[in-house]
Structure formats: C-alpha cells, structure tokens
Amino acid sequence: xxxxxxxxxxxxxxxxxxxxxxxxxxxxxxxxxxxxxxxxxxxxxxxxxxxxxxxxxxxxxxxxxxxxxxxxxxxxxxxxxxxxxxxxxxxxxxxxxxxxxxxxxxxxxxxxx
Amino acid sequence: xxxxxxxxxxxxxxxxxxxxxxxxxxxxxxxxxxxxxxxxxxxxxxxxxxxxxxxxxxxxxxxxxxxxxxxxxxxxxxxxxxxxxxxxxxxxxxxxxxxxxxxxxxxxxxx
Numbered sequence: 001x002x003x004x005x006x007x008x009x010x011x012x013x014x015x016x017x018x019x020x021x022x023x024x025x026x027x028x029x030x031x032x033x034x035x036x037x038x039x040x041x042x043x044x045x046x047x048x049x050x051x052x053x054x055x056x057x058x059x060x061x062x063x064x065x066x067x068x069x070x071x072x073x074x075x076x077x078x079x080x081x082x083x084x085x086x087x088x089x090x091x092x093x094x095x096x097x098x099x100x101x102x103x104x105x106x107x108x109x110x111x112x113x
Numbered sequence: 114x115x116x117x118x119x120x121x122x123x124x125x126x127x128x129x130x131x132x133x134x135x136x137x138x139x140x141x142x143x144x145x146x147x148x149x150x151x152x153x154x155x156x157x158x159x160x161x162x163x164x165x166x167x168x169x170x171x172x173x174x175x176x177x178x179x180x181x182x183x184x185x186x187x188x189x190x191x192x193x194x195x196x197x198x199x200x201x202x203x204x205x206x207x208x209x210x211x212x213x214x215x216x217x218x219x220x221x222x223x224x
Contacts (some may be wrong), residue, residue: 004156033211042201043186043214056211091156091214101147102204102212104156 003028006092006105013082013112021077021108023092031095032075033102034067036060043091049075067095082112124223132190132222136203136215141184142198147212148177148188151200157214160188160201181222198222 005024013019025032033047045055047067054067064086065077075094079086089109093102128134138146144185149157161172163179163186170177174190186203200219204212 043151043204044214045211045213048211056167093156101159101162102223103159104149107154 001082002103003107004092004094004103006090006108008108009106010109011111013110015084015112016081018078018080019110020091021079021084021110023075023077023088023105025075025092026103027062027073028098029047029094029096031055031097032069033093034077035093035104037091037107038088042097046077046090058087079110082110084112086110087112122216123219123221125223126193128195128222128224129192131196132188132193134190134201134218134219134220135176136188136218137185138186138203138205138215140205140207140213141181142207145206146177146179146186147204147206148175148186149202149204149214150197150215151202153199157202157204161204187204193220193222195224 007022011019032049035043036046037043045058047061049056049067064080068076089107091107092105095102115221120181147162148160150160152156161175161177163170163177168179174191178187200217202217203215206212
C-alpha cells in the first residue's frame with residue numbers, strides 16, 4: 001500500500017538553527033500539506049501546496065517557514081531560526097484530488113533546545 | 114507557566130460496548146469530513162469520510178453521522194476493542210483539499 005514517508009523521525013536542534021523536514025508524498029497525488037501538532041494538542045494546518053506553489057497557508061506559517069518541492073518527489077518544510085515553541089510533531093500529508101482523504105506520514109518530532 | 118498533559122476530552126468504555134465520539138464544526142461551508150484515528154507517536158490514520166450531501170455513512174464497525182443543521186458530526190464504533198484505544202479527530206474541508214482538525218477525543222477501552 002502506498003504511503004507518505006517522512007524523515008527524520010526525530011530531529012533535535014539548537015534554538016536559532018535552521019532545520020529541513022523531508023517528506024515523500026504518494027506518487028500520483030497532487031496536493032501536499034504540512035501540519036504540526038504540539039504535544040497534547042490538536043493537529044494544526046500550516047500550508048498546502050499545489051501545482052508547485054503554495055495554495056493556502058495559516059497564520060502560523062510566517063516568514064520563518066518555507067516549503068519546496070525541489071525534484072518532483074520530495075516535499076520539504078524549512079524552518080529558519082528555530083524557536084523553543086517550534087517543538088512539535090510535524091506531519092506531511094498528500095491528497096490525490098479534491099474531496100478525497102488525506103494520507104499522513106508518521107511525522108517528524110522536532111525538539112528545539 | 115507551562116502546561117503539561119493532555120487537553121483533550123476523554124472517553125472510557127468497556128470492551129464490547131459501543132462508543133460514540135462527537136465533534137462540532139463552525140464553518141457552515143464545510144462540505145467534506147473525515148474521522149481520523151491517531152495512536153501515540155503516529156500520524157493520523159483515515160477511518161471514514163462523509164460528504165455534506167449525506168447524513169450517514171457506514172464502514173466496518175464504524176458509522177459516521179452528520180447533522181448539518183447543528184453542525185455536528187459523530188463517530189460510532191461498534192463492539193469497541195482494546196485496539197480502538199487512540200485519539201480520534203474529526204477534520205473538515207470547505208475548499209476540497211485543505212483540512213481543519215477538531216481538538217480530538219482520547220478513547221480508552223477497558224478490557
């Protein structure tokens with residue numbers, strides 16, 4: 001069964017450093033997303049990406065964040081100058097078309113120290 | 114100060130009983146809904162979906178009910194099993210692709 005894969009599973013970084021979280025969506029999917037989940041809280045939308053550009057982003061997704069699909073398979077989330085409050089699980093998701101389920105990866109646990 | 118621990122509503126049921134998990138949404142334009150199950154340390158896993166032109170949809174041991182009048186969604190799990198213990202989220206979409214998640218309910222099945 002096709003799945004969304006994310007690497008690394010756990011990333012520890014020092015405050016102020018840049019991190020890149022990587023995702024490989026399902027190959028024939030067209031829409032890609034990043035979500036985050038702070039421990040014990042709900043899953044929060046960050047950004048959606050379609051046709052090689054951001055289609056929607058939340059208030060959380062400020063200038064500190066950027067996304068890229070550099071090679072047609074990987075979908076990355078870059079967080080510049082990380083802050084302690086960026087510590088969370090980050091989930092990548094992909095969707096084949098509109099009104100279909102989003103498939104989620106297993107997440108990357110980001111810990112900023 | 115720092116908050117620790119879960120902020121989610123909780124539900125405990127005996128093994129074999131039926132579970133009902135509720136969700137309310139605020140955006141009346143939402144037209145597609147999904148229930149996800151999330152086990153500890155894992156990503157959300159699709160359970161069942163429903164479109165706004167339906168009131169009810171059934172899967173294997175699960176039923177989703179949609180009441181658009183009061184903007185309420187419920188997930189019913191029949192004959193709940195220990196493996197059903199997880200956090201359950203509803204997610205709604207009004208653009209056809211982006212999903213907004215509810216706060217989740219932590220279900221504990223007591224053997």
